[in-house]
Amino acid sequence: xxxxxxxxxxxxxxxxQLIVFALKRIRGFQIVxxxxxxxxxxxxxxxxxxxxxxxxxxxxxxxxxxxxxxRNDPNYKETPIIVxxxxxxxxxxxxxxxxxxxxxxxxPIQTMKILETVRKLMGI
Amino acid sequence: MSIHDEENDVAGRADEFLQxxxxxxxxxxxxxxxxxxxxxxxxxxxxxxxxxGHDVAxxxxxxxxxxxxxxxxxxxxxxxxxxxxxxxxxxxxxANRYVEIEEENNMLANLYIASYQLHSTLxxxxxxxxxxxxxxxxxxxxxxxxxxxxEKTNRLEPVASxxxxxxxxxxxxxxxxxxxxxxxxxxNYFIDSMEGYERDFTKPLVCIPLKIKEHVIGVIxxxxxxxxxNEFTNVDxxxxxxxxxxxxxxxxxxxxxxxxxxxxxTIQGFIDLLTK
Numbered sequence: 001x002x003x004x005x006x007x008x009x010x011x012x013x014x015x016x017q018l019i020v021f022a023l024k025r026i027r028g029f030q031i032v033x034x035x036x037x038x039x040x041x042x043x044x045x046x047x048x049x050x051x052x053x054x055x056x057x058x059x060x061x062x063x064x065x066x067x068x069x070x071r072n073d074p075n076y077k078e079t080p081i082i083v084x085x086x087x088x089x090x091x092x093x094x095x096x097x098x099x100x101x102x103x104x105x106x107x108p109i110q111t112m113k114i115l116e117t118v119r120k121l122m123g124i
Numbered sequence: 125m126s127i128h129d130e131e132n133d134v135a136g137r138a139d140e141f142l143q144x145x146x147x148x149x150x151x152x153x154x155x156x157x158x159x160x161x162x163x164x165x166x167x168x169x170x171x172x173x174x175x176x177g178h179d180v181a182x183x184x185x186x187x188x189x190x191x192x193x194x195x196x197x198x199x200x201x202x203x204x205x206x207x208x209x210x211x212x213x214x215x216x217x218x219a220n221r222y223v224e225i226e227e228e229n230n231m232l233a234n235l236y237i238a239s240y241q242l243h244s245t246l247x248x249x250x251x252x253x254x255x256x257x258x259x260x261x262x263x264x265x266x267x268x269x270x271x272x273x274x275e276k277t278n279r280l281e282p283v284a285s286x287x288x289x290x291x292x293x294x295x296x297x298x299x300x301x302x303x304x305x306x307x308x309x310x311x312n313y314f315i316d317s318m319e320g321y322e323r324d325f326t327k328p329l330v331c332i333p334l335k336i337k338e339h340v341i342g343v344i345x346x347x348x349x350x351x352x353x354n355e356f357t358n359v360d361x362x363x364x365x366x367x368x369x370x371x372x373x374x375x376x377x378x379x380x381x382x383x384x385x386x387x388x389x390t391i392q393g394f395i396d397l398l399t400k
Contacts, residue, residue: 088352
């Protein structure tokens with residue numbers, strides 16, 4: 001199992017590092033970081049990713065807009081998207097899932113939950 | 125009817141009666157015989173049953189051997205079942221321990237990242253921003269503030285916040301109220317029950333003094349947790365203390381650096397002025 005490309009979109013450098021550090025425990029993951037939705041879209045168009053993890057509350061372009069745009073891109077119709085956010089309300093979860101996110105994980109960071117979800121979605 | 129005829133009639137009836145009585149007697153005899161025959165049969169059957177019973181229970185060397193084997197196998201089965209139960213219990217304990225170690229491992233990894241981030245800069249504002257990020261992403265705080273000790277006035281002054289305006293937070297004297305007491309004692313404060321709590325800037329849910337050894341330089345006060353975070357776990361209590369230590373040294377050194385930078389720039393200004 002090698003060569004999965006993962007994009008982590010998160011404006012907080014601390015949270016981004018926490019996610020990246022957790023993902024590095026899975027062998028063969030090549031992780032690319034983005035600061036916000038626009039940065040994320042740029043990186044998504046530059047190369048093909050196998051998994052996307054994104055926050056919701058971000059400057060310039062939020063995570064929900066990003067999810068919606070990614071799902072409208074034929075290249076990313078089937079790519080798993082995990083939303084990791086502080087927003088714990090049911091309606092936020094439903095909205096994200098309706099827009100095309102595959103999983104919704106709330107903060108504070110839950111490393112085991114993230115790894116478990118990633119493994120499940122990637123079938124590894 | 126003549127007397128002779130009457131006598132004949134009585135004699136006839138007596139004969140008839142005798143015949144009936146004889147038949148009755150014969151029938152009774154038959155019944156007694158049948159009864160005796162059946163009793164005999166019952167006795168015979170009982171004997172046969174006894175004999176058969178005696179045969180089954182008979183302890184021949186083969187059956188004794190078999191019985192011993194069965195007993196040994198039963199004991200062996202019990203021992204194996206006991207071992208299986210023990211192994212299953214151990215397995216469960218290992219699984220629980222694995223989860224605990226994984227959680228601790230994750231906590232240490234997260235703590236490493238948090239402390240790495242805290243010490244990655246000497247910019248005071250950046251350090252404060254990292255403390256806010258850690259409180260949100262690692263602790264799950266929604267409304268909170270950072271108060272630092274002003275050594276000139278000996279008061280705690282709000283310097284950063286999230287979810288509330290920094291200007292809304294009060295300045296607090298050391299020893300004053302819950303926050304002042306926590307800073308004075310250097311001990312973490314946690315509210316007894318979060319149920320029914322209403323935000324009061326002088327009575328937070330949590331106070332984490334920022335300590336360098338025994339020297340307290342400030343405090344993190346939390347007024348509200350994220351909706352999905354409704355209680356603290358054991359890991360949280362450890363995390364608070366460990367983070368507070370790292371945050372304190374990061375704040376202290378960045379403040380020192382900022383001060384020295386400012387002083388250096390002032391001195392440089394003077395030098396420039398003098399050498400011009």
